[in-house]
Amino acid sequence: MILLLALFSGLLNLSAQVLYQKVVSVTLGDLYTTFILVTLLFICGSALGNLFSSKLRKHLPLLEVLTGIYNLLLFFKTPPDTLLIASLLIPAFCLGAQLPLYSYYLRQIRYRWIYSLYHLGAIAGLLAFEIYFTHGLSIRTALAALGLAQISLGIALYLLAQKERFHLTSNPQFHLKKFFAPRHRLSIFAVVAISTLSYYQIFWAVKTQTFLTEAFRLQATLITMAVFFWMSFAGAVEKWAKTVPRAVLFIAWACVLLIIQLFFPSLPVWLRDLMNGSLANYFALSFVQALFLTVPVLFSSLMFIRGAEEISEDMAIDESSSLLNILASAGNTVGMLAAVLMSSQLWFNSYFATAIVIASACALVFAHFENRYFKTATALAGVAILAFFAFKNSQADSLLGNRLSKEIRAQSIPSTTTIHSEAFSSIAIHNTYSNVPPHEPVRMYYIDGHASHDLNLFTENLVGLIAAPYFPGAIDKSLVIGVGSGQTSWGVAAISANTDLVEISPAVRKTLNLFSFENNQLATRPGIQLHLQDGMNFLKACPTGTYDLIVNTSTYPGNFNAGKLFTDEFLSLAKSCLKTQGVYQTYFDIASVIDIKQRNEFLAPLQKHFKYIDIVKIPYPIVIAYNTPRALRKTRISDLLKNEDLKFYQNTLVNKESFKDPCFTVYRDIPTTNDVRMNTLDESILEANSISNMVQALNPHFLGEHLQDTTSDLKSSGCWQPEP
Incomplete structure (x- = not known):
């Protein structure tokens, strides 16, 4: 009890x-x-x-x-x-x-x-x-x-x-002299050292878990669950492990880390192929992956428990465990900060080599005090051999290949990956080529593991131009929330005199020049101001009636805690920031909406704050919301662009096969639905839908079995022609 x-x-x-x-x-x-x-x-x-x-x-x-x-x-x-x-x-x-x-x-x-x-x-x-x-x-x-x-x-x-x-006694004084007695110093050093190493590894595991699956909040939770599992397991087996020398435990820590790197490319692929679209299946397999990435925590927990029990021979267990925990916490903090400083090397061999060197040095220290030189030296030679195989290839090259489905992997020529990582965000470009005619190249853009879009399609550029026909003339001031590759932001900036860009990811800001060909030199464009901030907090400080156009092109509600950018509260702020004649633009696709019910849930907060809603299918549904009636101005996009923007548009979009006869369906008079739940900060319905949809999409039969036409009940109001 x-x-x-x-x-x-x-x-x-x-x-x-x-x-x-x-x-x-x-x-x-x-x-x-x-x-x-x-x-x-x-x-x-x-x-x-x-x-x-x-x-x-x-x-x-x-x-x-x-x-x-x-x-x-x-x-x-x-x-x-x-x-x-x-x-x-x-x-x-x-x-x-x-x-x-x-x-x-x-x-x-x-x-x-x-x-x-x-x-x-x-x-x-x-x-x-x-x-x-x-x-x-x-x-x-x-x-x-x-x-x-x-x-x-x-x-x-x-x-x-x-x-x-409970047989409680009076509160004691701290016995710091007993705690730091010479006989306990090795226990304390072991706990601090391995606590530092373990949190260094946990930081990598959190980032990697997200890259190998999808940037859901639950991935961080799964890593935490895995950490607690190894801590719990350590408590169960510590009796049998307490006779193992600490030098051996440090060597075991290093070996396990190397084994993780050695099998890092293959295990996630195998687990991904077992995912069947069920949320329970996804939880279970992702948890297995999280366990694999966090095994080193087992050894830090074993050392902590042993140290607490050894020191408790001289003082009460609550004193020994609490004082040791303070030092372990300091090690945790140092480990995480060290990982932040090394974040540019997260998926390169130097990141892991740093940890291996420190663990090996600790093993030598304990070999000296435990008089186990020969066995330790032999084991470290094994670590060096294992490191040779584990570090033979760059981990980054295989990282995003794990995200491809079995069918796509079978049809793809080996690819290259470029990763630009910061402490709190990472950008990756994954280049693949189909081995079936016409051998089209795919340049996939990833942000923190989220597979965003193919940079070579230039579809995202067109998305930024869609709002132009809704205005009688030039747009004075616009806002884009979610910059990413900058392609949509280029479209908005091309039709606006001034544009504010709001982006929460530091890596996006630092790598925007990498996509200068795709976003037409957005980073150096006049009239652009980039804000490194959360979109909702930016709108909270926005003066009433500031913008003619607000474009929310952030990621899906299920990613990166972005669900709040589709809530009732967020749209209330957006409406306040818009001028009376202003337009709000966002989007959805199968990662957010797979049926009419989910579409109605997506639209409910928009319909609460805006009288008129249009949906333009280009190629996925773009939602245009406004409060004053307006007709789409019949004009060519080419007539709205000048100089380099016009040249860029004609070279990248007009001549593309998919835009040779463009006519994108427009739906108006969207019926209001009152019988669906409202997506709010308290009840993140769209986040739940989005996570479910993305997990289901892992099933290769998902599109045929579950996906509905989300506009089948709507009446077309003609089409939008960027180049009639």
Whole structure:
């Protein structure tokens, strides 16, 4: 009974991080920014909780209740951005104190079992949260349920404490001299060193997991689940592993990392071919992949548990585990910051070689103190041989080939990959050539693993020109949210005197010149201003009536926490930023909408804020929304462009085979649907739809079995002809 309370606490408190990431993403946006920020806050807050845990021995019930009250307060009112982020230190502090205190409350049970169960409970909680959110359910309801459960847990602990079930003693003084005694220094060094190495690897694993699958928030959760699995597994097997010399554990860490690199190109391909479009299947196989990428965490957990138990021979277990956790947290932070500094090398051999060198050096240090020179030297020779095979090829070359379906891989000639990586974002260009006539080249653009589009088609350039016929003359000021390759932004800038570009990814800003041929030198174009910011936060600061045209060309709602850019709240801001005669433009395709019901859910927030909605199919549906009636001006796009823009348009689009006889269907008078759920910041319905659609699309039979014509119930109002 009492041991189950630790399991339940881990389920509630550790898994709550995914809920906090969801809450923070509403204000900050990007997947990596929120994941790393929340993770670092919890590392720091937990370290503080560890520091004071032994001073709070009689107050574990109060800590659970305090965390519950915090979540109930979030349920009633989300504080401003800065205050929200700072306030996360409250649950992080409580979390840091809880595990040491549970180990003290249950000290008749070995620490390793409490450690194991606590993290095992977290896995169940994380999975429950992700299943919940992939159905587009309420954040506020989740906060309320979590808060009430934590308060209930605190009350249960209080009642048990009143019955003297825990044998609590007075709060001790810190025994720092005992903790840092010479006999414990090797244990401390081992924990700090391997904690640093492991978080260095976890950073890579998070980025790689997303690149190998899709940039869903749940990929970061799956990595966290995998980390907790290895921590839980370590608690279960530590009894048998504690006799293994630490030098051997460091060598094993290095070997496992090399094995990951060695099989990195093949395992994801095999797993991808097993994906059948089912969300459960996707969860399971992606979790297997996450486990594969995070195996080194097993060794850091083994060393931590051993160190905590060894030091507890001289002091209480809550003191030894909490003080050791503070140092491990410092190592975690250093490891993550080191990974950030090395981010330009994330998928190159130098990134892994750095970790191997450090692990090998640590192994030699422990070989000296454990007097195991010969065995350690022999093992390190094996590491060097393994490194030769693991580093024989660049990891980057095989990274994105894993994203191709089995059918496409069979028809493709071996390709090249170029990656430009920053700490919080990465851009990749994947070049493939079909081995069947007419051997068309494909230059695929990826942003943080999301397969965006073929740069060679130039379709995205045309998307930026679509709004031109909706205006009687030149457009004065426009806004584009989501720059990417810059192709759509070129189209908007070509028909506007001034254009603001809003992009959250630093890598996009730094690599915009790489696509100068595709975006017609957008980076150096006059009248352009690029803002590195979250789109929603940019609109919050936008003066009323600023823009004639706003184009939301951000990624799908399921990617990078972008679901908020399609919500009722976001569109309210967009409407306010537009002039009275302004036009709002966005889009959807099979990654967002696969049937009429989903189309109506996509349109519901738009129809709430705009009287008129048009859909233009070019080649996927472009949505045009406005509040004053207007007819499409019959004019050639060529007549609107000047100088280099006209030359670029004629060379890249007019002469393309797909645009030789262009006539894109326009649908007007879209019926209003009142019986669908509204996509809001609280209930991200479109994010859930988008994740489901992209997962289903992994099934090669998806298009034939599930996809509907989302305009079959609409009446055509003619066609839009860019070149009549």
